[in-house]
Amino acid sequence: MSELASEPLNTAPGAQARPELQRGTGMSRTAEEIGRTERGPRPLPPLGEQRATGDLSSVDTVLANGLRVLAVHKPTVPMVELRLRIPFAAADAATAAKHAAVGELLAETVLTGTARRDRVAIDTELALVGGELGASVDPMRLSMAGSALATGFDTLLDVLADALTGATYADGEVARERDRLVERIALAGSQPRTIARKALQRHRYGNHPYVYEMPEADDVAEVTADEVRAMHAAGVLPRGAVLVVVGDVEPQQAVAAVDKALSGWTGDATARKLAPLPDLPGGDxxxxxxxxxxxxxxxxxxxxxxxxxxxxxxxxxxxxxxxxxxxxxxxxxxxxxxxxxxxxxxxxxxxxxxxxxxxxxxxxxxxxxxxxxxxxxxxxxxxxxxxxxxxxxxxxxxxxxxxxxxxxxxxxxxxxxxxxxxxxxxxxxxxxxxxxxxxxxxxxxxxxxxxxxxxxxxxxxxxxxxxxxxxxxxxxxxxx
CATH class of the missing domain: 3.30.830.10 (Metalloenzyme, LuxS/M16 peptidase-like)
Known part of the structure; x- marks a missing residue:
């Protein structure tokens, strides 16, 4: 606790403020001076009692299409957050490099247009409900994360469902994002931390699909829009995926809204999980x-x-x-x-x-x-x-x-x-x-x-x- 907090100011009429508290004097105390008294360092105040998370109403269920939905009522602010995780691993080591390249471009373009909305319409509808939605990919999963005002939850789900079931991956959009992605990968590949991470992955796991966290720029440059569309149809599947919804919405209502919005997202297959990694032995x-x-x-x-x-x-x-x-x-x-x-x-x-x-x-x-x-x-x-x-x-x-x-x-x-x-x-x-x-x-x-x-x-x-x-x-x- 600082001296300013522990010693109340004298506010009586005519009282003179301490010089170090006067503005414009050019005098200030160091952190060390503030933290000490004539008797030595000021003791830190004890930590307060840790308060556990309160009881949260929730629903955890699996929909008819195989999607697991976990909804939690947390009305901290009038917003809703969603997180979608779809297992999205390569089939084997032989296809992992190509899978990484196509998958990265898929994540970059899945929200650039659907049969019902172009890129501008997607951004506009989300903005009108204080929302946002984005996608990313790694060797294990395709992730989509978004938020919106609670009153705009249905709109957020509708845009998400539209992307999952109707993303068009227009040739022009794929070409533009492919060129940008090639430049970003080339730049990132020269960074020391990227070099170190890639070297560690190779050293640990050889040619396992988990190694392909960042595709090679040359591989991305060869990806076509048809390949992205084919990957979406084969791999963006509800069975085995998880959707988390947290916010100012009753869990049962949230699950019902998800079920209604995503009922058209179907597939007979199960989303592909990453093959188990071998145990890592110690060594040089x-x-x-x-x-x-x-x-x-x-x-x-x-x-x-x-x-x-x-x-x-x-x-x-x-x-x-x-x-x-x-x-x-x-x-x-x-x-x-x-x-x-x-x-x-x-x-x-x-x-x-x-x-x-x-x-x-x-x-x-x-x-x-x-x-x-x-x-x-x-x-x-x-x-x-x-x-x-x-x-x-x-x-x-x-x-x-x-x-x-x-x-x-x-x-x-x-x-x-x-x-x-x-x-x-x-x-x-x-x-x-x-x-x-x-x-x-x-x-x-x-x-x-x-x-x-x-x-x-x-x-x-x-x-x-x-x-x-x-x-x-x-x-x-x-x-x-």
């Missing part, structure tokens, strides 16, 4: 050369567990303590103490069949070897000296508070539910998760630290200029 890091680079990108990865595993709450807290937020051990070491990096973090990466644990950092080339030494040191130390009771309580409060904050808004709740609905989970799992985090013991978080953060469990890549990375050969465990 691969040095990926990038001549002339002034920075190096570390991307370490280890096999992990998904949200449905009973050990997950302890792992979630252990990850926060290691590198999952700003006051974590990894950040304190290589960013705050050593100054090797501005960006360092650890965290989970979930797929439909499992999860991995990532450790990422970007460093200057000249400190690449020392940074790797410190990352390995922190991993080993974390496994041998797991989080203390004090660390556990800090990350517990952070995790519970962050979850409650993220689910307090309609967009946050919708996105959280969409991410777990693909696993067959629903609102009950999400609202019960704070209690699971509260129940984690010091012994459980210590077990998670030992099991999942041992240095030998990790593999990955380092992207940088080999000519400037002195010392890596001395450390070992890095192959060229």
């Amino acid at each position: 890091l691969l040095l990926v050369p990038r001549a002339g680079a002034v920075q190096s990108q570390f991307r370490l990865s280890a096999q992990s567990i998904g949200r449905t595993d009973e050990r997950y709450p302890a792992l979630q807290l252990a990850n926060l303590a290691f590198g999952g937020f700003f006051s974590s051990r990894l950040v304190e070491n290589i960013r705050e103490d050593k100054g090797y990096t501005y960006h360092a973090r650890s965290g989970p990466e979930f797929t439909s069949s499992g999860a991995t644990l990532q450790v990422d950092a970007d460093t200057a080339s000249e400190v690449t070897a020392p940074a790797l030494l410190e990352i390995r040191y922190e991993l080993g130390k974390f496994a041998v000296l797991p989080p203390t009771e004090e660390e556990l309580e800090t990350v517990r409060q952070y995790a519970v508070g962050s979850l409650l904050i993220s689910t307090s808004s309609q967009p946050g709740m919708a996105s959280q539910l969409a991410s777990i609905a693909e696993l067959g989970l629903g609102i009950d799992w999400l609202t019960a998760h704070p209690a699971r985090l509260q129940a984690v013991t010091h012994e459980q978080i210590a077990d998670a630290a030992r099991e999942f953060f041992a240095p030998g469990r990790f593999t990955g890549v380092i992207v940088g200029d080999p000519d400037t990375l002195a010392g890596l050969d001395v450390l070992g465990g890095v192959r060229r």
